[in-house]
Amino acid sequence: MFRLSSAILILSLLPASAQVPPAAPLERPVLKALPIGGDEDPTSQSQPAAVAGMTTAPVLSAASTPAAAAPPPTPAAPASPATPVTPEDDIPTAPPAALKDTVTPIESTAVPTPLDVKPTGDDAVRLQIFLDEANFGPGVIDGKPGRFTELAVYSWNEVNGHPIDDWVAVNTAARKAVPHPHAVALVPEVAKQWVDSSLPTKRSLQATKKRMSYRSVGEFMAERYHCDVPYLIALNGAKKVYSLKPKDSLIVPNVKPFLIEKLTGARYEAQEGLSQRHVVVDTRINQARIFEAAPAALIVAEPGTEEITKPVTRANRGLVASFPITPGKPQFIKLGTWELRNMIELPHWRYDQQLLDTGKRSKNALNIPPGPNSPVGIIWNGLSRPGIGMHGTSDPETIGRTRSAGCIRLANWDAIRLPNLIRPGTTVEIR
Numbered sequence: 001m002f003r004l005s006s007a008i009l010i011l012s013l014l015p016a017s018a019q020v021p022p023a024a025p026l027e028r029p030v031l032k033a034l035p036i037g038g039d040e041d042p043t044s045q046s047q048p049a050a051v052a053g054m055t056t057a058p059v060l061s062a063a064s065t066p067a068a069a070a071p072p073p074t075p076a077a078p079a080s081p082a083t084p085v086t087p088e089d090d091i092p093t094a095p096p097a098a099l100k101d102t103v104t105p106i107e108s109t110a111v112p113t114p115l116d117v118k119p120t121g122d123d124a125v126r127l128q129i130f131l132d133e134a135n136f137g138p139g140v141i142d143g144k145p146g147r148f149t150e151l152a153v154y155s156w157n158e159v160n161g162h163p164i165d166d167w168v169a170v171n172t173a174a175r176k177a178v179p180h181p182h183a184v185a186l187v188p189e190v191a192k193q194w195v196d197s198s199l200p201t202k203r204s205l206q207a208t209k210k211r212m213s214y215r216s217v218g219e220f221m222a223e224r225y226h227c228d229v230p231y232l233i234a235l236n237g238a239k240k241v242y243s244l245k246p247k248d249s250l251i252v253p254n255v256k257p258f259l260i261e262k263l264t265g266a267r268y269e270a271q272e273g274l275s276q277r278h279v280v281v282d283t284r285i286n287q288a289r290i291f292e293a294a295p296a297a298l299i300v301a302e303p304g305t306e307e308i309t310k311p312v313t314r315a316n317r318g319l320v321a322s323f324p325i326t327p328g329k330p331q332f333i334k335l336g337t338w339e340l341r342n343m344i345e346l347p348h349w350r351y352d353q354q355l356l357d358t359g360k361r362s363k364n365a366l367n368i369p370p371g372p373n374s375p376v377g378i379i380w381n382g383l384s385r386p387g388i389g390m391h392g393t394s395d396p397e398t399i400g401r402t403r404s405a406g407c408i409r410l411a412n413w414d415a416i417r418l419p420n421l422i423r424p425g426t427t428v429e430i431r
Helices: 121-133 147-160 168-177 217-224 229-236 238-242 353-358
Strands: 008-011 059-064 103-106 182-186 249-253 278-282 287-291 319-324 336-345 348-351 366-368 379-383 389-391 427-430
Touching: 121 147, 121 168, 121 249, 147 168, 147 287, 147 319, 217 229, 217 249, 229 238, 229 249
Parallel strands: 059 348, 278 427
Antiparallel strands: 008 059, 103 182, 182 249, 278 287, 287 319, 336 379, 336 427, 348 366, 379 389
16 A cells, blocks of 8 residues: 655645536635745635535645655564454455445454553454544554553543543443444445545646545545554455455444545634634644643642642543644744634645745646545645644554654544534644
8 A cells, every 4th residue: 555645735826626526616715825934824815705515625735745755664464453363254244234334343252451551452442442432542543552542541531530541441431332342344335436546656647636546445444444454454354455345344443434425625614612722732742632722720839839749630621632643844843823724625735846846836836636645635724824734644554653744644534523623713832
């Protein structure tokens, strides 16, 4: 599976002609490109009012892109899967009536792990699903909880008033909420509309496409169920995953699927309550945390009083969600407090090699179409800092591991939740 790394983004005022999916033509707001340090606000231009289900997408511009981006490494042999590899002939078949995303839960027979430690096997998958569905993103669901799962546990404990490093409460809650960590899903017919095995890697050829699609049904199903292709192979075998087609059954994490076909290219406007929230992007731990307008105050010792040595544990209901991120390179991303200005599904991306090389725009820019394999993923959330935003990615398995060129990357299944959590007007602090 070949995926492309994300790039620093600068907004560009260009007409966007490619339409995904096709529908009645509507005039679509277009964003203006500025070099890093530009003094104009790309969202200050007059734009049409938002229309739900817009059929064209704004054009985004990258100020730099990684040279010779390489696909994520494929392990020589898959690590121990959450459940034993099932031979293709033994994979349960979904009910004949299941035509879309109906899933059939699989009864877990794995031996439970102790509640007071980081879980393994099926219990690890169970925990990752539980955290994911609570909006505390653990990263890729793969049954191998790492640093992002730990950070998600810390966030969940913080919200629920448990000691930050406690495992008992969250494991107990996960076992109750997710009795079946795996399920059998049917590949939906809509996969045919979102998979293009001929998708090129050369930008000039990508510009001729209508959509930056998935390159395989396996990739489609992996992102749909918040995992990666190696984990699907661990559960189903390589032969099964590499030969998938619509109506085939597949073992997947039993998580609420990311339905890419529901995206319309909508532009999200300010909304009372959500626009007053506050996002903290912590580039030290690669995590974005979303708070209500007034986060809970910290308890500190007043000058002249005895130092507080015993931590006070209390629920922080001001914390709404947290997600793993990849921050931009220090020379591009700017620390500080900014405002969220716009949120657009399925954005186009303006690729200008001269701008990347010299910082000066040329007349030879390419208009890269929208889609899950676009360097900006399936949604753009632009900040008041020109050219900087939070967006999706074509490489969810590299989140937190590979430095972004300039912006703040999230997995597509996490990025698409942002309009339900924040809206234009939200304060975004990058630290």
